[in-house]
Amino acid sequence: MFQLAYYEPQTLKEALQMDGVKKGTGKFLAGGTDLLVQIKRRKIEPQELINLKAIPELKGVQETGDGGIRIGAAVTVKGIMESSLILAGYPAMAQAAKELGTPQVRNRATIGGNIVNASPAADLVGPLLVYDAILLLTSESVQRRVKIEDFLLGPSQTALGKEEVLEAIELPALPAGTGAVYLKHGLRKTHEIALVGVSIALRSDGQGVIEDCRIALTAVAPKVIRAREAEDALKGCHLDDETLSRVAHIAEANCLPISDVRASADYRRQMVGVLTKRGLLSLGGSN
Numbered sequence: 001m002f003q004l005a006y007y008e009p010q011t012l013k014e015a016l017q018m019d020g021v022k023k024g025t026g027k028f029l030a031g032g033t034d035l036l037v038q039i040k041r042r043k044i045e046p047q048e049l050i051n052l053k054a055i056p057e058l059k060g061v062q063e064t065g066d067g068g069i070r071i072g073a074a075v076t077v078k079g080i081m082e083s084s085l086i087l088a089g090y091p092a093m094a095q096a097a098k099e100l101g102t103p104q105v106r107n108r109a110t111i112g113g114n115i116v117n118a119s120p121a122a123d124l125v126g127p128l129l130v131y132d133a134i135l136l137l138t139s140e141s142v143q144r145r146v147k148i149e150d151f152l153l154g155p156s157q158t159a160l161g162k163e164e165v166l167e168a169i170e171l172p173a174l175p176a177g178t179g180a181v182y183l184k185h186g187l188r189k190t191h192e193i194a195l196v197g198v199s200i201a202l203r204s205d206g207q208g209v210i211e212d213c214r215i216a217l218t219a220v221a222p223k224v225i226r227a228r229e230a231e232d233a234l235k236g237c238h239l240d241d242e243t244l245s246r247v248a249h250i251a252e253a254n255c256l257p258i259s260d261v262r263a264s265a266d267y268r269r270q271m272v273g274v275l276t277k278r279g280l281l282s283l284g285g286s287n
């Protein structure tokens with residue numbers, strides 16, 4: 001018979017010393033909105049569940065002192081959506097949180113779970129990529145900082161070590177004048193997993209010339225990816241019609257969508273172009 005022990009450690013140290021962590025038989029539980037579904041479907045059969053939600057180090061959104069912020073991995077999606085620091089400094093994150101699931105899901109689900117679950121359609125990951133997020137991974141003996149881009153390896157695959165927990169996410173300070181946006185497209189307007197998502201962070205000089213641009217594409221590759229060729233094609237340009245169309249086509253070519261019951265690969269690819277153009281226009285393309 002399938003048996004599951006449940007623990008609620010009160011400190012990070014206590015959590016990392018648990019037998020289930022050492023032996024690899026346990027699973028960290030945050031909101032449970034991905035994990036409990038997987039257990040119910042018998043995709044995984046852990047012997048222990050280690051609830052992370054009481055651990056102080058995994059809570060809260062704080063300023064780091066160098067202009068950036070630190071988000072505890074157990075901060076809920078609702079917490080991301082409503083954080084004044086995130087709304088003011090990293091609006092594409094708040095936007096993505098607002099579009100994730102339903103109110104019930106947003107109340108429980110955490111940013112850490114969204115990252116570690118490593119779905120190609122994870123809403124928070126695109127904005128984290130364009131904001132160049134650093135993940136703080138902690139084991140009993142070592143702490144390391146890894147760029148989110150290097151952490152995500154493929155569907156449900158990450159660089160998280162067997163004895164590591166994702167403790168926090170750091171978002172560096174952004175150069176003045178950087179604007180960012182997350183656009184999600186699904187079959188419905190709410191309660192929908194992304195068919196396509198496009199995140200953009202853009203900075204221009206006073207004359208409208210693009211100095212820096214980062215673009216991340218969601219749900220159109222085995223993991224959320226940066227569209228680097230499209231980014232490079234924008235630098236030094238004005239956002240005129242010709243540039244917008246050229247960059248949208250390059251972004252379409254940068255992705256690797258699949259066809260499934262929800263949409264064809266061709267449709268997803270075209271929507272990457274549409275959302276890329278729309279996102280760039282919303283960030284200052286005057287045409």
Ligand SMILES: Cc1cc2nc3c(=O)[nH]c(=O)nc-3n(C[C@H](O)[C@H](O)[C@H](O)COP(=O)(O)OP(=O)(O)OC[C@H]3O[C@@H](n4cnc5c(N)ncnc54)[C@H](O)[C@@H]3O)c2cc1C
Pocket residue numbers: 027028029030031032033034035036037052073074077099100101102105108109110111112113114115116117121122123124160164165166167191192193194
């Ligand atoms: C009805 C419904 C709708 C949804 N809609 C969306 C949607 O629109 N967009 C979207 O992106 N997702 C959606 N999801 C998926 C899910 O809600 C999110 O991925 C959520 O952010 C997962 O967070 P969680 O805290 O619930 O993770 P959990 O389910 O608790 O954990 C997920 C995985 O991460 C691991 N984990 C969690 N926290 C840590 C940590 N700090 N350190 C190490 N490992 C950790 C767990 O062991 C597990 O393997 C939906 C889910 C449901 C049930």
